Amino acid sequence: MTPLERIIQEVIESEGPIPVSRYVALCLSHPEHGYYITRDPLGTDGDFTTAPEISQLFGELVGAWLLKAWRDLGWPSPVSLVELGPGRGTLMADIWRVAKTDRAFAEATAIHLVETSPALRERQIETLGKLGARSTHHNDLLSLPEHAMLFVANEFFDALPVNQFQKLGDQWSERKIGFNGEGRFTFGLDRAASRLPKPVVGEVPNGAILEHSPAQDSMIMELAYQLREHGGAGLIIDYGSLEPGTGDTLQAIREHQRANVLDQAGEADLTTHVDFAHLASIAQAAGMPSIGGATQGDFLLRLGLLERAGQLGAAKPTDQQRAISMAVERIAGDAAMGQLFKVLGMASHPIPMDGLETGLWDR
Ligand code: SAH
Numbered sequence: 331m332t333p334l335e336r337i338i339q340e341v342i343e344s345e346g347p348i349p350v351s352r353y354v355a356l357c358l359s360h361p362e363h364g365y366y367i368t369r370d371p372l373g374t375d376g377d378f379t380t381a382p383e384i385s386q387l388f389g390e391l392v393g394a395w396l397l398k399a400w401r402d403l404g405w406p407s408p409v410s411l412v413e414l415g416p417g418r419g420t421l422m423a424d425i426w427r428v429a430k431t432d433r434a435f436a437e438a439t440a441i442h443l444v445e446t447s448p449a450l451r452e453r454q455i456e457t458l459g460k461l462g463a464r465s466t467h468h469n470d471l472l473s474l475p476e477h478a479m480l481f482v483a484n485e486f487f488d489a490l491p492v493n494q495f496q497k498l499g500d501q502w503s504e505r506k507i508g509f510n511g512e513g514r515f516t517f518g519l520d521r522a523a524s525r526l527p528k529p530v531v532g533e534v535p536n537g538a539i540l541e542h543s544p545a546q547d548s549m550i551m552e553l554a555y556q557l558r559e560h561g562g563a564g565l566i567i568d569y570g571s572l573e574p575g576t577g578d579t580l581q582a583i584r585e586h587q588r589a590n591v592l593d594q595a596g597e598a599d600l601t602t603h604v605d606f607a608h609l610a611s612i613a614q615a616a617g618m619p620s621i622g623g624a625t626q627g628d629f630l631l632r633l634g635l636l637e638r639a640g641q642l643g644a645a646k647p648t649d650q651q652r653a654i655s656m657a658v659e660r661i662a663g664d665a666a667m668g669q670l671f672k673v674l675g676m677a678s679h680p681i682p683m684d685g686l687e688t689g690l691w692d693r
Pocket residue numbers: 359366372380381382383414415416417418421444445446447450469483484485486489490
């Protein structure tokens with residue numbers, strides 16, 4: 331048994347079976363043994379790879395979107411360029427290379443990184459340092475400067491803990507994690523009925539699971555609140571669905587393979603699919619006038635992925651051109667990340683949502 335498994339066992343022994351979100355939070359963010367706290371999980375040697383780690387084209391197009399949004403918002407200055415969960419700092423480095431092409435933007439901008447992992451903070455400082463870019467780290471959104479903000483969150487929301495509820499007969503009950511006689515963590519169902527923290531849409535079959543993340547709700551509420559107060563725009567990119575729905579999407583990934591969620595606590599990445607319709611409804615309720623959504627593939631293609639890939643590949647040897655085409659296929663192809671990943675854009679003022687469809691979630 332690992333030290334973290336022992337800690338979780340003690341929590342269960344003293345409190346009884348724990349909500350799924352409590353288990354996930356301990357696994358990912360325990361201050362000493364948490365998955366993200368103890369390592370750099372990215373890349374081929376790690377557990378998973380993200381779009382910015384596959385190709386610079388991803389960050390360049392995100393950077394172009396943010397720069398265009400800044401211009402459409404009337405060049406607010408000063409402005410914070412904020413990334414939530416920046417991993418190795420690769421995405422922000424690619425964004426910054428685009429930002430620097432507009433002197434007024436670069437001069438108005440300060441980089442702020444919301445990151446809890448000491449290992450990854452170091453990595454981010456190193457990556458951005460190579461470009462001569464300075465950044466300030468934050469544990470959460472509350473310490474960001476009270477300025478206009480442009481933000482991006484790629485594969486960040488999926489790492490925020492969710493709770494699960496299951497329908498049996500007419501009753502919804504919360505799924506909890508306990509500890510059985512054989513010394514293993516197990517899923518169980520609370521006997522008591524639970525009030526659902528978000529609406530269920532349409533007919534739901536018996537046994538269906540509904541996921542809800544209080545941490546994601548607070549995050550999007552705080553983002554919308556800060557945009558409304560100080561102005562700005564941003565993008566949330568992640569795997570998930572544009573339509574509301576049910577299903578158990580909690581998964582563990584280790585060394586690029588699926589693993590058991592309840593085994594090896596703290597040694598595997600735990601994620602869930604993001605419910606973009608729910609995030610959009612919160613942003614809408616918070617009064618965001620511009621909201622748009624799309625699949626990652628459509629978004630990148632509409633922003634000119636193929637043209638930019640062509641420019642990047644021009645005058646390069648054929649093996650490099652082939653590598654660029656393969657990267658394009660991975661980040662935008664239907665069979666790879668293009669369909670599975672979705673993009674949600676929002677802004678504090680009515681500006682064009684380039685590459686995104688508006689009206690998707692209008693009631
Ligand atoms: N955006 C990066 C990395 C995604 S991995 C990329 O696309 O490559 C998830 C990132 O979110 C990591 O940097 C992790 O340390 C960070 N993270 C996870 N939970 C967090 C939390 N609650 N607060 C701040 N950062 C968090």
